[in-house]
Amino acid sequence: MKSTYQVLSPGDIRSAREHDEFASDLLFGLSQPVKEISSKYLYDDAGSQLFCRIMELPEYYPTRCETEILLRHGPAIVESVGDARLNLVEMGAGDGTKTRILINQLRGRHVDFRYVPIDISESAVSELCTELVQECPEVAVKGLVSDYFVGVDWLSHQNAARNLILFLGSNIGNFDPTRQVHFLTDLWNALNHGDYLLIGMDLKKAPEIINQAYNDRQGVTAAFNKNLLHRINRDLGGDFDPDQFVYYSAWDPFAGAVKSCLLSKAPQSVYIDGLCRSFDFALWEPIHTESSYKFSVADVHKKARHIGFEVVENFFDARHYFVDSLWRVVKE
Template sequence: MSNPVQKNKEYKKFIVDSRLQYFKPHATRIEKTFAEEISSSLGRNLKSIPPKFFYDKKGSDLFEKICSVLEYYPTRTEISILQKLKTELSLFLDGDFRLVELGSGSSTKTRLLLDFLTASQKTTEYFPIDISEILAESSEELLNDYKNLSITGIIDTYEGGLEFLKTYDDKKNLIIFLGSSFGNFSPVDGYKFLEKIFSTMKPGDLFLIGLDLVKDTSILESAYNDSKGITAKFNLNVLSRINDELDADFNLENFSHYAVYNEKDQRIEMYLKSLTEQSVIISKSDLELKLQKDELIHTEYSHKYRLSQIHDLLDDVGFELKHTWLDDKKYFSLTLVSKN
């Protein structure tokens, strides 16, 4: 199958060498989207900033630091499951698979799967999809460590990358969505996103998704209010990004990080709280933002799940359940499904 991606005028193709290429939307398209979305989300009565905008270079670096703090259990817990999973994954793989990752970040967890795939396949292709520029940097590091690996990356939204994948070629894909990023979606948007993944997949493709499980409130709230204050810096950094890229004048000292668990809706809710009555100009969004003291700007939901909810959700979309792996404390889950 020919690759229509190369003819897409909204993207610029970068060829680093024979083993690494990536595609990136033109800068004007990115800026327009960012400005429009910020204008829309902050222009409402209930103000919000989409969590995908956390991940500029500084935001991605801060998130990597969050993953190593004591209170933030999801990353190390998921790694422990992946270490167990990779020895069992061969039972579900029929032939060679391309590894497609949504939200690759620094690819730390990806290596556990690449260790297995590159050892069992003559050549392995890795297709990372990430909105952050860190993708290009981490890709070059992976190529140094895996000599039979080639990488085609997409620096774009998940939806954009999945559209690339849909018509890319006929090779079987193992799509992975690690971390607990799916929990950032509302239930309605999450269902639509799973439908998007399902529609992208060919018969025989596999999808592995990481989901955080319901647990004690104190454990959940501590994970999003770490004692070193790194999550607070991560949350506030999105205002710095708006200042830099959209010519805004947020004073970060006038805001604080606020995160709480909503037991009824099974989700962590993360906000930026205005510490004073204030006015902010966002020039490129053509917006004057007026905030009252203690007014909240919503920045993220992180939904938590019960196993029965996970299986019902995936089944409703049309996936066939293959296996679910858990850690010893049953804090986190990785579920493998197929499209038949």
């Protein structure tokens, strides 16, 4: 079967529509009392490559933990979902390295399935689809370049097979708690009774372990965040000097999240041609770039129940740093 991918509007940065969306989100974010840029803009081609490097860093435990979970519990996960024809849909698939573990389990059981990776990064989707067609030519792959929310809308029209949705890497933690509920409710609405969601959630743990994961010694996470400024300069004609900003990230136990930002090293004004205006930054003023909420096991159950999912089983790594929780949609 041929591998293919499709750009779902407004997913492609080169399209006028995404360009406009980036401009309006940026105008809104930089006009707030606390300046912010949505973390989804971290993932242009360069950002996606930097994130692949982050996943290999010794300090960045989530990827290794989730790989361990899928290697150890992949057979049980696949067993729980059953052998019926399957739509394996992944939200924010990235490079899909961990997903290959599940794909190989499904192939081993001869389950009839197609794989639909959905990601806002076109380079991530295109590379993943190209690689998969070589590695497993018998698997039907249909990548979609799209925002999660457009992806969920697409999903609501897919009824031909049971859905297993993957939302790995604690991507859910990049939403604040209100948007977590909003997104998961939209997803629940798009799914059918008996469909499954495998959701990866990073668990609360000692602050030093979390802080190290977001402050690696090689400075890759700092470069990943600063790439946002390069992206604004390139796509919207900004005149940010990235050397005039410093990356800062710390666990906030009151919010239950890592808050990441870029701090202005000087009082400065930055002009963005595409927005026809300049923005003033005070000394040490932050631009919020990403939140990464962490969860307790009780949070996992509360969230699932609140929305209408039943927790089938929680799968942990040996240190209980991370959980992949298998949820089933209950509508009857």
